[in-house]
Amino acid sequence: MIIKTKKEEFESYLEDTSNLYGNASSLYIVKSRDELIELIRDFNKHKARFTISAGRTGTTGGCVPLEGVIISIEQLKSIIEIDKDKKTMHLETGLTFKEFEGITAKNNLMLRACPTESLAFIGGAISTCASGVRGFGYGSIRNYISEIEVILPTGEPMVIKRGTIFSKERLFDFEYKGKKFKFKLPSYTAPKIKSQAGYFVHSNMDLIDLFIGSEGTLGVVVAVKIDLQDKPVDVFDGLIFFKKETQGLGFIAEIKNLKQKNLLKPTSLEFFDENSLNMLREEYSFVPACECAVYFEQAIEPCDKPDILMDKWVNLIEESFALTEKSLLADTSQERERIFEFRHRLPQLINEYLRNYKQLKTAVDCAVPHNSFTYMYNFYKEKAKESGIRYVNFGHIGEDHLHFNFLPKATQETFTAKKYMEMFCKKAVSLGGTVSAEHGIGKIKKPYLKIMYDKSQIEEMARLKKYFDPNCIMGLDNIFEKEILSSI
Ligand SMILES: Cc1cc2nc3c(=O)[nH]c(=O)nc-3n(C[C@H](O)[C@H](O)[C@H](O)COP(=O)(O)OP(=O)(O)OC[C@H]3O[C@@H](n4cnc5c(N)ncnc54)[C@H](O)[C@@H]3O)c2cc1C
Incomplete structure (x- = not known):
């Protein structure tokens, strides 16, 4: 050590x-x-x-x-087993995604639901239940975890296999290695839409799902068995620019509609508002003057006819009055990497900007039910304009989930931005949404969790934590204030 x-x-x-x-x-x-x-x-x-x-x-x-x-956990990097037939990988969780992807690629496999940031660890991704640009097609990492090994805050190791330990309604009652575990789950139910706000809880749930997304508060995830997939036969991407925002939003609505009817299965559908594009244009001169852009990814499976699929996209793009001459369609890995890097560069630019101005991240990543998305989008725009603070709005529009980031230059602006963020979270919750769809609560989003769950529900979360961590030693101040732990 x-x-x-x-x-x-x-x-x-x-x-x-x-x-x-x-x-x-x-x-x-x-x-x-x-x-x-x-x-x-x-x-x-x-x-x-x-x-x-x-x-x-x-x-x-x-x-x-x-x-x-x-x-x-950066030195816990062992690959315990790769089973090519079962397409699973058993590994320690200190590997970065970059390292993990290198190994899966060598074995001609991949985790299709790959979270975006390649420097994140597998353990970090499990603990925040990460999802990424391909969430639209594949969901979050939760869907691919079949086993975890957790070291509880008492120092007891526990291996949890998916499908073996379930709660009865809200009660877990099981024995592990001769020790009895009996505890009650909180009474709320995690939203059905994409959400990473507080513990993932519902009736008759699998124990493994409680630990996934628990943000370093219930135990240390040290090893995991991940289900992998074959690589698609091929993939093509598009970065489509629209002169008018309404055209871009219309294109997105059509793609979502086709996906719902199972007539098209894109794996990514991402949005950039005008401010995002203005920020990116400083580095990418190919970005035209326009009001929005859409990034999509389409995997080609053995059952697909690539030419027909490509034609379908080209027609959709043309019919939506996109700036076709300026837009990019990529079907080589080099071109695709260029577009992917473009998409990934935006959050990096935001982080660099805030670091430069020494301001805390002031962003919300709310998601709302599909039928409320347009309302929420317009609300963001109206209130952001009213605030007078620079902002960008972009992200996983396929899942009705955007990353709205204020770009304050000084503490006073950050202070004002926080008031608006609270307003956004309240609005999202009133529409049946979540205050965090993928980044979690951590330490800086605790005030927003209180909008989503009431005091007694947050105390129920704290009680659950205390069950696993009776001495209250691990990951304090994540999800809820540590003071709650001493008051329950
Ligand atoms: C440019 C950029 C783009 C991003 N894009 C996305 C995106 O598209 N989707 C997304 O979901 N996130 C995204 N993120 C956020 C971030 O990458 C994810 O939250 C990621 O999963 C965090 O992993 P990490 O290894 O960095 O964890 P850390 O930041 O080190 O830790 C995160 C939390 O997990 C806990 N933790 C870490 N490892 C363990 C473990 N083994 N056991 C128990 N607890 C643990 C920590 O205590 C902490 O509470 C992005 C970040 C950046 C900088």
Whole structure:
């Protein structure tokens, strides 16, 4: 184990991409799962607090410690087994997505639902239940996890296989290695739309799903069995520009409609508003003057006829009055990478901008039920204009989920932006939506979770955490304030 006690040696572990800056007395980099078990047992015995750190690409301060020590899983990188026939990979969770994808590619397989940021760890992605640009086609990482090994905050390891331990209504009652576990789930039900706000809970649920997305508060996910898929026969992408926003939104509505009727199965459908394009144009001169753009990805499966599929897209694009001459269609891996990089560059530019102005991330990633999306979109626009603060709005429009980011230049603007963010979250919840569709609550979005769930429901979450972490030592201040833990 590597232990660093001088702050200057582990300063980068005190922040993530939210720009929240934390505090810790030391950093422990464990070299094995056994070492981690010993360490956590010891911490539990001495009631010593710790925060798990993975790729630190999170946007909500989840891995940022406010006290205690940091444990990094960056050296837990073993590949336990790749079963090419069953298309599964069993691995430790300290691998980055880049490393993971390198290995799956060598085996001619892939995880199609790949979260966007390649520097994120597998463990971080599981703990935030990440989804990415292909969420429209494949959903979140949750759908592909068949087994996890968790080290509970008491230091007990537990292997959870999907399909083996279920709650009865809201009650879990099971035995694991001779120890009895009996606890009640919170009374709320996680929204049916894409959501990563608080613990994932519903009646008769699988235990594995409780740990996925639990944001480093219930246990350390040290190993996982992931279901992989064959690579598609081919893939093509499009980056389509629209002079008028209404044209772009009409195109999106048509694609969604076709998908619903099973007549088209795009794997990505992403949106960029005019402000996003203005920001990107500074680096990508090919972006024309226009009001919006749509990025899509279409996988070609063995049953598809590529030419017919491509023609279908070309017709849809032409019929929607897109700026066809300026738009890009990519069917080589090089061209596709260029478009993918373009899509991925926007959140990076936002993070760089905020870092430059030394401002906290001021973004919401609400999702709403499909029939409320247009209303929510117009609400964002109207209120953002009223605020007078620069902003961009982009993201996973296929799932009725956008990343609305204010771009404040000074603390006063951040202060104002926060009021508007609260307004957005209230509106999303009133429409049956969620305050976070994929980035989680972490430390900086706790006020918004209170809009979605009432005090007693948040206390129920805290009670659940305390069941697994009786000494309240792990991932404190994530999802809810640690003070709640002492009051229940
Ligand atoms: C440019 C950019 C684009 C992004 N795009 C997307 C996107 O499209 N979709 C998306 O979902 N996210 C996206 N993100 C956010 C981020 O990449 C994800 O939240 C990611 O899953 C975090 O992984 P990480 O390894 O960096 O975790 P960290 O930030 O290190 O940690 C996140 C949380 O998980 C906990 N944790 C980490 N590992 C473990 C573990 N093994 N066991 C228990 N708890 C653990 C931490 O304590 C913390 O609470 C993006 C980020 C950036 C910077």
